Amino acid sequence: MTADLAVPARQSAAAKAMVSEIIADHRSDASFDATSILDKHPELQEFPSVVVDLAYEEFCRRVDNGEWIEPDEFARRFPAVAAPLLKLLEVHAFLDENPDAFGTATGFDWPKAGAEVAGFRLVREIGRGGFSRVFLAQEKALGNRQVVLKICNQANEEAARLGQLNHPHIVPVHSVQFDTLPPFTLICMPFVGTTTMADLIRDGDDGPGPSKSIDWGRETYVDFIVRKGAELCDALNYAHRRNVYHCDVKPSNVLLATDGRALLLDFNLAMQHDHRSQVVGGTLPYMAPEQLQFLAAHARSTSAIDHRTDLYAFGVTMFQLLTGRLPYPTEHLDQNRSEAAHQLLDLQRASHDWRKELEQVVSPPVARSIAACLAFDPQDRPDSAAVVAQELRRHLTMVARSGRWIHAHRALLSSAAVILLMVASIFGVWLNSQVPAFLRHYQMGMVALQQGDFAQANQSFRNALDRQQDFREALLLQGWSDLLASREPEIDLETANALRDSAYRIFFRACNQYKCGESAASLAQSLAEMGQLKDAGHHYEEAVKRGLWNAAIANNLGFCLIRSEQEEAALGFLNAAIGLDPSIQVAHGSLLRLRRILVQDATASARQANRRGMRTVAMKHESSAAKHLQEALDQIQLMRQFAPPSAELEWAAANIFALAISAERSNGTNGGGDGECEWQEQLLAACEMAINMNLPPEQLEELLVLAPRLRDLEPFQRLRQTIQTPGEAPPLERIADIFPEVYGRLAIVEH
Incomplete structure (x- = not known):
C-alpha cells in the first residue's frame, strides 16, 4: 500500500495541487526535470503518486521531443516508485507501438498539456488509453475550477452511460462537448484525486496482508479493502439494475477520493442490455471467460456478457488486493491478444481452490x-x-471479527471439546475485558434492532446510556427503536402514537445535546410521521445545514414544503431527490402531483386573466402552465426508466396525460390532432398498467374532470368496466424512510 494512505487525505490533495501548479508553470520548459523539482521540494517525496506524476510528465515531454528513453533505466532514477512507474511506462510504450490495439486511428494528433481545448486549459496529463487522453484541466468559464477532462478521439457513449448513473460511488459527469476540428468528444468530470486502488498493490514480500494497518478510519488493511469492495459492489449493483455492465472492472478503475470513498470510473467499454456492441475491450487478466471466448473467436455474440461478467472482474480485483497477486500468472502470455485469450481460458478452466x-x-x-x-x-x-x-459487510461486524481471530488460530484448538471451551472463554474474556460494558450493550442493541426485536433494542440502548451518558449513537438508536416499533402493522393506534411520542422526546433531547445532522433528521422524521409537517420541514432543513444530504431527506423536505404551500422551493428539493436517486418512487409521485396542481393553477389563472381582458398576464400564466406540463411529461419518461412500477405512479402519469389532452384542445385543436391522439394513447396505456396493478377501475371517472372528451373514447370505457381480481394497490408513502442512511452513520462506533 502507498504512503499516501498513511497521511491525512488533505495533505495528499495539497501536494497534488502543488504539482499541478509546478507542471503548469513549466509547461513551455522542454528540459522539465522531475529530480530537480523533487530536490527543490523534498516534502513531495512523501507522496508516491505525486512522484509518479512528476516522473511521467518528464518522460512524456522527452519522448514528445524525439528522445528515445529506456523505461527500465528511467524508472531506476526513482527507486521509491520504480515498480508502478515502470508499469505505467510499459503501458505507454505498448500504446505507442500498437495505436490500433483498441480500434484507435493511427497518427492522431492529441492535444498536450498547456493547450486550450473548448474552454479548458490542460494542466497536465494524468492518464491515457488506446482511444483517449485524460487531463487535469481548468475550466475557464467557472473561475478556473479544477476538473478532469477526458478527451476521446471518436464518438463516445461513455458520457451517455454515466449521465444516467447517479450514485455516490460512481464518478459523475459535469458536462459533455463535441469538437469537430479535430473530432473530439470531451467529458468533463470533477477532480477528486488521482489515487486508485492500483496504488495499494506492491509486488514481492512487501505485498498486502492482514497484519498491515493504515491510518484510514483506524482499520486494518484487509478491513479497508473489504469496505471499499462493498462500496464497489454498491456501484455495480446500481449500474446493473439499469442494465449497464462496466466490462473493465480493475483496481486502476476504482478511484480513492480524498474523502475516502471508492469511486468506479471509466465506463468507456461498458455495454447495455438493449444495445449490444460487437467490440469487446477490457484488460486481459481481469476478463471473464465469456469475454475471452469472444476474443478467442469461440463465441460470435456478446450475448453471454451480463452483470456476472463484472462480478468475475470484481473477484479478480479483490483477490489481487487481498493477496498481492493475480489469480493467474500473466508474464508469459502471448503478445497476440487472441492467443493470450486462449492461454488465459485454459488457465481458467483448470480447477482452483481460491477459497x-x-x-x-x-x-x-x-x-x-x-x-x-x-x-x-x-x-x-x-x-x-x-x-x-451484503457478505462483505458482515465481515466488518464486531462478532465476525472475533470469529476471525478464532479461525486464524484454529490450529491451537485440537479437539471439539477444546474448541467449544476456547470459543466460550475467549469470547467471554473479549467481551468483559476488551470491550467496555456500554459498548457491549450497544452491540446487543444493534443485534436486536437488526432482528426486529425493538423492545429489546430499546432496553439494550438504555443500558448502554446508563453506563455512558454521553453516547450519541445509543441515544439516537434508542429513539429509532421506538419509531420503528410504531410502524409495525399489528400495533394498535394508541400504542403506535405512544411510541412515536417517546421517539420524539428522545430525538428532541438528542437534537439539543448533539448538533449533528442525524439528530435533526431523526427529530424531523418523528414529527413527519406524527403529521406535524411544518415543524418537520424546519428540522429537515437543519439536518441539511448540518451536512446530512441524500435523496430521502430531499424528498421529505420537498413534501413538507408542499404542505406549507411553498411550491417552488418544493420543486427544487423533489428534483434534487430524483437527481440523487432516479429510482426513488415517493419523489416521483410527489413531483408529478405537484406539477399537476401547478399546471391546473396556472391554467385557471390564465382563464381568469383572459376574462378580465388582461392578455399579457394571461400569456404569462399560459407559458407557466406549458412549462410545468412539459417538465411533467419529461419526468414520466425518467420515472419509467428508473423507478419501480406502481399503480399510483401510473395513475399520476395518466393525470398528466389528461392535462396534455386538455392543453391540445385549448390550443385550438378540435379533436383528432396528432398531439391529442398521442396523449390519448399514452393515457390509455397508463390506465391499463395501473388497473393491472390493482387500481380500482372506477377511479378513472376522475380523469373526466380534466379531459371530458375521454367519455367518447371506447377503449377508455372498456377500461372503466374492467373486472378486477380482488386486492388493493399498495399506496405510495409520501415520506421516505431515512433510517437506512441514519443507521449507516450510527452503526460504527470507534473502540
Missing part, C-alpha cells in the same frame, strides 16, 4: 463469496453484486 488461499486473509464467508465470483461458469457466480456487498 482456501483467501481464507488465510479474510473470513470464510467472504472468501467463499469472492471465490464464487471467480467461477468459470457464470451460473455458479453470485446472483448479484448486492449479495456480495
Whole structure:
C-alpha cells in the first residue's frame, strides 16, 4: 500500500495541487526535470503518486521531443516508485507501438498539456488509453475550477452511460462537448484525486496482508479493502439494475477520493442490455471467460456478457488486493491478444481452490463469496453484486471479527471439546475485558434492532446510556427503536402514537445535546410521521445545514414544503431527490402531483386573466402552465426508466396525460390532432398498467374532470368496466424512510 494512505487525505490533495501548479508553470520548459523539482521540494517525496506524476510528465515531454528513453533505466532514477512507474511506462510504450490495439486511428494528433481545448486549459496529463487522453484541466468559464477532462478521439457513449448513473460511488459527469476540428468528444468530470486502488498493490514480500494497518478510519488493511469492495459492489449493483455492465472492472478503475470513498470510473467499454456492441475491450487478466471466448473467436455474440461478467472482474480485483497477486500468472502470455485469450481460458478452466488461499486473509464467508465470483461458469457466480456487498459487510461486524481471530488460530484448538471451551472463554474474556460494558450493550442493541426485536433494542440502548451518558449513537438508536416499533402493522393506534411520542422526546433531547445532522433528521422524521409537517420541514432543513444530504431527506423536505404551500422551493428539493436517486418512487409521485396542481393553477389563472381582458398576464400564466406540463411529461419518461412500477405512479402519469389532452384542445385543436391522439394513447396505456396493478377501475371517472372528451373514447370505457381480481394497490408513502442512511452513520462506533 502507498504512503499516501498513511497521511491525512488533505495533505495528499495539497501536494497534488502543488504539482499541478509546478507542471503548469513549466509547461513551455522542454528540459522539465522531475529530480530537480523533487530536490527543490523534498516534502513531495512523501507522496508516491505525486512522484509518479512528476516522473511521467518528464518522460512524456522527452519522448514528445524525439528522445528515445529506456523505461527500465528511467524508472531506476526513482527507486521509491520504480515498480508502478515502470508499469505505467510499459503501458505507454505498448500504446505507442500498437495505436490500433483498441480500434484507435493511427497518427492522431492529441492535444498536450498547456493547450486550450473548448474552454479548458490542460494542466497536465494524468492518464491515457488506446482511444483517449485524460487531463487535469481548468475550466475557464467557472473561475478556473479544477476538473478532469477526458478527451476521446471518436464518438463516445461513455458520457451517455454515466449521465444516467447517479450514485455516490460512481464518478459523475459535469458536462459533455463535441469538437469537430479535430473530432473530439470531451467529458468533463470533477477532480477528486488521482489515487486508485492500483496504488495499494506492491509486488514481492512487501505485498498486502492482514497484519498491515493504515491510518484510514483506524482499520486494518484487509478491513479497508473489504469496505471499499462493498462500496464497489454498491456501484455495480446500481449500474446493473439499469442494465449497464462496466466490462473493465480493475483496481486502476476504482478511484480513492480524498474523502475516502471508492469511486468506479471509466465506463468507456461498458455495454447495455438493449444495445449490444460487437467490440469487446477490457484488460486481459481481469476478463471473464465469456469475454475471452469472444476474443478467442469461440463465441460470435456478446450475448453471454451480463452483470456476472463484472462480478468475475470484481473477484479478480479483490483477490489481487487481498493477496498481492493475480489469480493467474500473466508474464508469459502471448503478445497476440487472441492467443493470450486462449492461454488465459485454459488457465481458467483448470480447477482452483481460491477459497482456501483467501481464507488465510479474510473470513470464510467472504472468501467463499469472492471465490464464487471467480467461477468459470457464470451460473455458479453470485446472483448479484448486492449479495456480495451484503457478505462483505458482515465481515466488518464486531462478532465476525472475533470469529476471525478464532479461525486464524484454529490450529491451537485440537479437539471439539477444546474448541467449544476456547470459543466460550475467549469470547467471554473479549467481551468483559476488551470491550467496555456500554459498548457491549450497544452491540446487543444493534443485534436486536437488526432482528426486529425493538423492545429489546430499546432496553439494550438504555443500558448502554446508563453506563455512558454521553453516547450519541445509543441515544439516537434508542429513539429509532421506538419509531420503528410504531410502524409495525399489528400495533394498535394508541400504542403506535405512544411510541412515536417517546421517539420524539428522545430525538428532541438528542437534537439539543448533539448538533449533528442525524439528530435533526431523526427529530424531523418523528414529527413527519406524527403529521406535524411544518415543524418537520424546519428540522429537515437543519439536518441539511448540518451536512446530512441524500435523496430521502430531499424528498421529505420537498413534501413538507408542499404542505406549507411553498411550491417552488418544493420543486427544487423533489428534483434534487430524483437527481440523487432516479429510482426513488415517493419523489416521483410527489413531483408529478405537484406539477399537476401547478399546471391546473396556472391554467385557471390564465382563464381568469383572459376574462378580465388582461392578455399579457394571461400569456404569462399560459407559458407557466406549458412549462410545468412539459417538465411533467419529461419526468414520466425518467420515472419509467428508473423507478419501480406502481399503480399510483401510473395513475399520476395518466393525470398528466389528461392535462396534455386538455392543453391540445385549448390550443385550438378540435379533436383528432396528432398531439391529442398521442396523449390519448399514452393515457390509455397508463390506465391499463395501473388497473393491472390493482387500481380500482372506477377511479378513472376522475380523469373526466380534466379531459371530458375521454367519455367518447371506447377503449377508455372498456377500461372503466374492467373486472378486477380482488386486492388493493399498495399506496405510495409520501415520506421516505431515512433510517437506512441514519443507521449507516450510527452503526460504527470507534473502540
